Amino acid sequence: MRIQAKTLTAMFGIAGAIGMTAAMAAPNWSGVPAKDVQLFYPGQSSWEWVLTDHPGAEKFRGGKDCAACHIGDEKNMGALLVSGKKNEATPIPGKPGSIDAKVQFEHDAQNMYVHLEFSEGNQPNAKMDNTYATKVTMMLDGGDVPEANRAGCWGACHEDSAGMPSAGGSDRTMYLPKTRAHLSRQGGGDALMPADALAKLKASGYFLEYWQARLNPGAPAAAANGIIFDKLEETKPTAVTAEATYSGGTWSVTLSRKLNAGAGFVPLVPGKRYTVAFAIHSGHTAKRFHYVSFERSLVLDQGNADFVVGKK
Numbered sequence: 420m421r422i423q424a425k426t427l428t429a430m431f432g433i434a435g436a437i438g439m440t441a442a443m444a445a446p447n448w449s450g451v452p453a454k455d456v457q458l459f460y461p462g463q464s465s466w467e468w469v470l471t472d473h474p475g476a477e478k479f480r481g482g483k484d485c486a487a488c489h490i491g492d493e494k495n496m497g498a499l500l501v502s503g504k505k506n507e508a509t510p511i512p513g514k515p516g517s518i519d520a521k522v523q524f525e526h527d528a529q530n531m532y533v534h535l536e537f538s539e540g541n542q543p544n545a546k547m548d549n550t551y552a553t554k555v556t557m558m559l560d561g562g563d564v565p566e567a568n569r570a571g572c573w574g575a576c577h578e579d580s581a582g583m584p585s586a587g588g589s590d591r592t593m594y595l596p597k598t599r600a601h602l603s604r605q606g607g608g609d610a611l612m613p614a615d616a617l618a619k620l621k622a623s624g625y626f627l628e629y630w631q632a633r634l635n636p637g638a639p640a641a642a643a644n645g646i647i648f649d650k651l652e653e654t655k656p657t658a659v660t661a662e663a664t665y666s667g668g669t670w671s672v673t674l675s676r677k678l679n680a681g682a683g684f685v686p687l688v689p690g691k692r693y694t695v696a697f698a699i700h701s702g703h704t705a706k707r708f709h710y711v712s713f714e715r716s717l718v719l720d721q722g723n724a725d726f727v728v729g730k731k
């Protein structure tokens with residue numbers, strides 16, 4: 420592997436690398452351009468809400484993307500939503516409203532790597548996930564999910580998913596709008612499109628992928644990944660690798676997978692435009708109680724995008 424424990428000690432001032440696996444030739448991130456990405460607490464602000472009752476609804480429907488209005492305002496949005504004053508029925512007392520992350524990408528002939536560095540602040544223990552303190556997730560859209568091209572994770576976040584206003588006690592996960600026979604202000608419920616229509620949609624690339632690192636300070640990272648189509652489904656065996664270090668309150672997390680991981684995965688090729696977005700579950704939270712970013716565009720090698728992923 421390229422990053423030795425010694426290098427990490429020098430970079431992060433820690434007395435030993437944790438969670439490192441010898442399988443991954445992770446880049447040396449010190450020379451890779453970084454971008455700041457703000458993640459904020461979104462409360463129960465669903466796809467259906469942003470399309471209807473939200474002050475930007477008309478302009479969004481008219482073609483203006485979320486990021487175009489909101490990047491730079493995440494801290495204020497998070498502070499408002501986490502307080503319970505707007506779109507949040509069950510606020511977690513004392514929870515910070517946002518997390519700032521530094522994000523870097525690189526690829527080599529085999530793999531793409533993404534690196535996130537962030538501090539979570541003072542997180543109360545919400546006791547929703549008693550296995551992992553923190554989970555870091557990247558959502559990846561191959562370009563064939565119009566809702567995610569324009570709104571990142573909101574393309575999959577619905578009024579009737581678990582813990583959302585119209586869930587009615589259901590444990591429904593995230594899902595993509597076109598998989599539902601009908602979509603109302605209350606979400607899409609459980610009535611799906613006919614099986615042949617669903618198969619066609621999926622074959623056309625209408626699904627999202629996610630890569631996840633599951634973390635506890637001082638322990639090796641656990642990797643997970645999966646897709647969101649008519650529901651969120653974990654892929655087994657895991658195609659993603661995760662490693663992480665935690666030092667002085669700062670997480671340093673690297674996720675990677677093969678550029679071509681086969682059927683059921685977004686193929687990563689130069690020149691194509693992707694959408695990515697990030698989520699962090701902090702303070703032993705689960706499901707919707709996470710921080711999320713607005714959408715960012717990504718290309719490999721060259722092009723016009725928020726992230727141009729260089730080759731090492």
Ligand code: HEC
Pocket residue numbers: 461464469473474475476478479483484485486487488489495496499500505569570573
């Ligand atoms: C045309 C600009 C515009 C677009 C596009 C837009 N919004 Fe908004 N959004 C607003 C405005 C204005 C508010 C109200 C902010 C305020 O009252 O200070 C708002 C409020 C919000 C809030 C509540 C937090 C708050 O500060 O009030 C969320 C969450 C939100 N928007 C998410 C989204 C998402 C997700 C998208 C894309 C699907 C989106 N917005 C697209 C303008 C926009």
